[in-house]
Amino acid sequence: MKQRRRRTTEHEEEHVDERWMASYMDMVTVLMCMFIVLFAMSTVDQDKFDKLRNSLATGFGAVASETVDVASGTVVPPEQKVDEAESFSSMELALKEADRLTALRQQMESALKAEQLEANVQFQINERGLTVKLVGSQAFFLPDRPDLTPRASQVLDTISPTLAPAGLEIMVEGHAANGITAYPSTWELSSARSVNVLRYLVDRGGVPPGRIGAVAFGSARQVNDDSTEELMELNRRVDVVVLSDQPEAIRALIPAAVQAQAATPAH
Secondary structure, X not given: OHHHHHHHHHHHHOOOOOOHHHHHHHHHHHHHXXXXXXXXXXXXXXXXXXXXXXXXXXXXXXXXXXXXXXXXOOOOOHHHOOOHHHHHHHHHHHHHHHHHHHHHHHHHHHHXXXXXXXXXXXEEEOOOEEEEEEEOHHHHEOOOOOOEOHHHHHHHHHHHHHHHHHOOOEEEEEOOOOOOOOXXXXXXXXXXXXXXXXXXXXXXXXXXHHHEEEEEOOOOOOOOOOOOHHHHHHHOEEEEEEEOOOOHHHHOOHHHHHHHHHHOOOO
């Protein structure tokens, strides 16, 4: 019995599990294929390369492409890519729009200075366009009144020759200070002021009626509080806004374009 057991044990030791060799052979085969591919790619033959590329694409279930991507760097998802040409074009258009608005402002400033009417008239260029601010009731309106003063008429006469041929939409925005007594609320007063400026620009200034409108903000958009009479004067104003006709994406770049212009030294 002992001899039989010993012979059985020796026979089993001679037939140990050799399945690992199958995995080893698979690995060696894969490595061989990889080195063959690397060797084939080391000397590029366009015809062979196309055949290899299409063969690999078919094997991996991909669609064969007619172009070879040799780009390097970080891969950016398509939805996050920015068209540099489009971005440059947008900024270029914003600079041109800023130039146009700046030219309008300079024309009006020069005309006002020639007539010594530049006081109480402020200019601002932003994403909306060019704003001409007529600030102060003593200069342009009587306290709690919508009627234009003689100075207001002179200012509008001076800037109208620039506004009328500009070809842009114009919005007249009325504002008022708190504490009025002659009107039920600041809404009625600011509305009357903006309408009076609109009518003057249309009737006397030659601005086409189809390109101008009026809106009232009452005391909702004050530039400061009404704690003193001087501060109240700054809230009694009418803004004549020359609206830019560019798309929103271009208008959003106008403030940056204006800053770039200011940083560029004049020649």
